[in-house]
Amino acid sequence: MTRLSVNINKIATIRNARGGNNPDLVRVALDCERFGAQGITVHPRPDERHIRYQDVLDLHEVVTTEFNIEGNPDERFIELVKRVKPAQVTLVPDAPDAITSNAGWDTIRHADHLRYLIDTFKADGIRVSIFVDADERMVEGAKAVGTDRIELYTEPYATHYAENREAAVAPFVMAAKRANELGLGLNAGHDLSLENLRYFDQQVPDLEEVSIGHALICDALYFGLENTIQMYLRCLNRTGGPAGFNRLKD
Numbered sequence: 001m002t003r004l005s006v007n008i009n010k011i012a013t014i015r016n017a018r019g020g021n022n023p024d025l026v027r028v029a030l031d032c033e034r035f036g037a038q039g040i041t042v043h044p045r046p047d048e049r050h051i052r053y054q055d056v057l058d059l060h061e062v063v064t065t066e067f068n069i070e071g072n073p074d075e076r077f078i079e080l081v082k083r084v085k086p087a088q089v090t091l092v093p094d095a096p097d098a099i100t101s102n103a104g105w106d107t108i109r110h111a112d113h114l115r116y117l118i119d120t121f122k123a124d125g126i127r128v129s130i131f132v133d134a135d136e137r138m139v140e141g142a143k144a145v146g147t148d149r150i151e152l153y154t155e156p157y158a159t160h161y162a163e164n165r166e167a168a169v170a171p172f173v174m175a176a177k178r179a180n181e182l183g184l185g186l187n188a189g190h191d192l193s194l195e196n197l198r199y200f201d202q203q204v205p206d207l208e209e210v211s212i213g214h215a216l217i218c219d220a221l222y223f224g225l226e227n228t229i230q231m232y233l234r235c236l237n238r239t240g241g242p243a244g245f246n247r248l249k250d
């Protein structure tokens, strides 16, 4: 069964807008876990525009589900991850000025660099996942550099879902099959939503984890965080509670 890791970057975006501690990121992370999330994902960026490096240290103290730290492995990121030793690190090739992640690694061109990074994190007992496009050559390259898992970059699927979902998911099914043949674990994320998640999970074999932030936090504005998490869990065939909306507990 596919696990849901909630990306809480957007909670930090709201908090940072006023400079105080509302909403409280740590409390939200704990509530996500209480509401059924099986993991918490954060993506500290060099400008700390949402998740701050201190947030990662604070969250590490309290998160009891899988803690996944995503990011571009610059020196500061590497140092942070090695200090925290999360369950999983996801390496993402973001330019520092990127609005959001917009591509996977070229696992062939950056093979030496990736191999070095993966060895470094694995030596500390951290599971490594690398962000890749749904391209079999990139999946094969990922295997060659020794990663434990890949995370398929799902933005192209999300963008084309409405016009032709069969065509949109096809490259992801191929990439997933190749990953499975090669013994790579499989995660996915970016722009997954209540609209497109269930079909993706049904079609893509042996999907272990999805990390979802932007759409889930937007949905929570309308449905509340508890209901929203349970709605996403139901897309992954987890019941997570009754079919209707649940009243928020305090």
Ligand SMILES: CC(=O)[C@@H](O)[C@H](O)COP(=O)(O)O
Pocket: 007, 009, 010, 043, 045, 070, 092, 099, 100, 101, 131, 189, 190, 213
């Ligand atoms: C790797 C990935 O797809 C997500 O981490 C996404 O980049 C979220 O980051 P932002 O919240 O900064 O857009």
Ligand SMILES: NCC(=O)COP(=O)(O)O
Pocket: 007, 041, 070, 151, 188, 189, 190, 191, 192, 211, 212, 213, 214, 215, 216
């Ligand atoms: N790895 C993807 C992620 O954590 C969340 O991406 P998005 O749902 O915010 O697009």
